[in-house]
Amino acid sequence: SYIFQYYDSLIASKKFELESLKASIKPQVSINASATVPVENIQDDGIALMGLEVAYSFNDGGYKKSQIEMLTLELESLRAEKNAKLLTLNTDLEVLYQSFLTASKKVKATQELLDLAVEVRETAKAQLVSGRSSIQDVMNAEVTLAETKIEMVNSKADASIASYKILALTSSYSDYIGWNE
Secondary structure, three states: HHHHHHHHHHHHHHHHHHHHHHHHHHEEEEEEEEOOOOOHHHHHHEEEEEEEEEEEEOOOOOOHHHHHHHHHHHHHHHHHHHHHHHHHHHHHHHHHHHHHHHHHHHHHHHHHHHHHHHHHHHHHHHHHHHOOOOOOHHHHHHHHHHHHHHHHHHHHHHHHHHHHHHHHHOOOHHHHHHHOO
């Protein structure tokens, strides 16, 4: 997920910054050398210089220590924020998964009701011809069938919406619709 890639790169950046600060507390040694060499008479006219520099801050008033402590706390905060985001997303995923399972079961149950409603309507029509049912019974069967069809559409829509939400949560949905190209 791009969210966790963001957190990982930010944490890595802060780690490097912390290592850099810790290294800057230590003494720094610098060695420089240069030589000027003429084309002729190298030994008499040549100049070679070499320098050694040692830099160490004996007392900066606790500035670097406070920076190190601040970065350490910031790093811990980023890790805690990442873990909290992971926990939130896992909880959201579990809720969406349960919602998807419920919607899928509802689709299956509605399909059984739809099959039954079709059978009741056909039976009512057949009984109307033989005189054992009234036109009101056929109309009620038609209404029940229509309501069941509407319920089936709603159930399938709920399952589809839940599946797209799961897809958006578990991966980068923008990859599927071409926004990252």
